[in-house]
Amino acid sequence: MYRQHHAWLFGLLRHRLGGQHADAWDLVQDTFERVLRHRKWQELSQPRGYLSAIAKRLLIDRHRRKTIEDAYLAALAQQPEPVAPSAQDIAEVVEHLNRVCMALDRMPDRMRQVFVRARINGQAYDVIAQQLKLTVNVVQKDMMQAWQRIYHAIHG
């Protein structure tokens, strides 16, 4: 399957990534790795559809990670007491934030709104409940499930 489809996927991804050969190649490898790891890939009748779905998810993840990295560096520079953490520290934080954001992406809208308001924005539960027209009980339940998902995004 690799022999049959890797060139096609490479072409597709290279176009998507604006001509970046190395990045496209990495993504091709990642995509195939995931497919071969998880599925009974011999049974796929339409491997290209599946491959491009996986590749698209990886592209989105890559884009999100890049966005997070750029945003984090910019935010660091804007802090009142600018910090300059090591490249290693930054990479760890970016990886961590990427997983948190990935979990946020996959949450139902209300849950994500509740979590962002409560934890990221620091809003009190009763204020959230009032503004989103929910009960505090529901807010707490959403928070509980949100934390659960974030736990699994970080620790599997």
Add this chain to the structure above:
Amino acid sequence: MADPKVSKRTHDIVERAADWFVRLQDARDEKTVREWERWCQADPEHAVIWRRFAEMDQSVPDGRRGQDQAAVQTVQLATRLRSRRRHLKLLASMVTVGLAGTGTYRYACDAGWLAEYRTGIGEQRALQLGEPGIALLLNTDTAIDVVDNAPFVDVHLHGGELLMDSVDRAQRANVRVVTRDATITPDRARMVVRYLRRGMHRHTLAALTAGRAQVTTIGQINGEIIAGQATSIGAGRIAMAHRYPEREFAWTQDMLVAENMRLDAFLEELGRYRQGIVRCDDAVAGLRVTGTFRIHDTDRVLAVLAESLDLRIEMRSRYWVTVMANEANA
């Protein structure tokens, strides 16, 4: 969504731990704390997982903690940008119509930096916001940012031109168009909004052929605009520009309508659909242009202009065009 690698047992413990985690945020009475301790000690895995929750409490940014602000801002930005996948729904074809004949395939995640959606020069793109959708059409060289601003959805028009059609809605939708000059809230309207910056000068224009719209300028001027006119909007004023809103919709049919327009203004408009610069000599800048032009082929438009107004088109390159008087007749 459930990860097959995680056992049911672990999954249940994590669920319990999350419940304790949230409960202990504001219920720190003795009874609750003792119950939690009992749960922690009931099984070694409970304690392991609880420790991870405690670590998460430190590592996941908290808006109330000063030292977390950089990470907080990062997540805030990421969730704002993410909202585009909720609010933007590409039409089935996913093909952008290239006015200059270049069709390119794009995915929703292929956005310009901090602008959620961007069209190139000579490109148009159709989008739908939300479900059921409000139809959006972006014109050439346009950048928009769709932001979840509950209860509204704000379409920030950073530059360019868009058509928004919410006529078929049963009731007023909560989608607004925001430019640097004003916020425009359409009510079952068919509306074109244009926001262009020309050097120091910037200008918002809104034209409606159906429905109405509320306008609030950044200078806190409020007004309502109705179908049948094109309205010029600035920080401190809302004024009718002209009574022919259909002219402002011509681009949606790949056309450009000029009505006694100065040549320099016309070329500036035409230039939006062309890579590079189109200039004209002062000598001919004031000549008047009237007509309907197909913008699909800007070279052709220039040729037609040259012929009808007796001009010479000098193309130093494709990207540098100067329009001047035809010296043969000077």
